Amino acid sequence: MGTDENILKHQLDHGIFDNAQFHGTEGIARKAIDEGISTLSPRQRSVLDPYLSNHCSGVTDPGGHHNGCSKGLKGEELLEAYLRSEDSEFLLCESCESDKGYHAHQWDRISRE
Numbered sequence: 001m002g003t004d005e006n007i008l009k010h011q012l013d014h015g016i017f018d019n020a021q022f023h024g025t026e027g028i029a030r031k032a033i034d035e036g037i038s039t040l041s042p043r044q045r046s047v048l049d050p051y052l053s054n055h056c057s058g059v060t061d062p063g064g065h066h067n068g069c070s071k072g073l074k075g076e077e078l079l080e081a082y083l084r085s086e087d088s089e090f091l092l093c094e095s096c097e098s099d100k101g102y103h104a105h106q107w108d109r110i111s112r113e
C-alpha cells in the first residue's frame with residue numbers, strides 16, 4: 001500500500017468520510033485502498049484529492065499566542081501528522097509538534113510553581 005492509500009485507510013478508520021458531502025466518497029476510498037489509487041478514474045480521483053492534502057493547525061503557547069502556522073501537509077508528512085494526532089481534525093506539522101511538546105513541558109512547570 002502506498003502513502004496515499006495509507007492516508008485514506010487512516011481517514012476511513014477514523015470516520016473522516018462520515019461527513020463527506022458526496023456520500024459515494026467512502027466507497028471510492030475503499031476501492032483506492034483495496035485496488036490502489038492508480039485504478040481510480042480521473043473523476044473518482046478528483047473526489048479524493050481534497051482528502052490527500054491538509055494543513056497544520058498551528059499551536060498556541062502558554063501565553064495564548066498562536067504561532068500562525070498553516071503549513072501544507074501531504075504525502076508522508078500528512079500521514080505522519082495523522083498518526084501522531086489523537087484528533088483527526090487537528091493536525092500538526094513536525095515543527096509545531098515539537099513546539100507542542102515544549103509548551104506541554106512549560107505548562108507542567110507553570111502549574112507546579
Ligand SMILES: [Zn+2]
Nearest residue numbers: 056069093096
Ligand atoms: Zn505547523
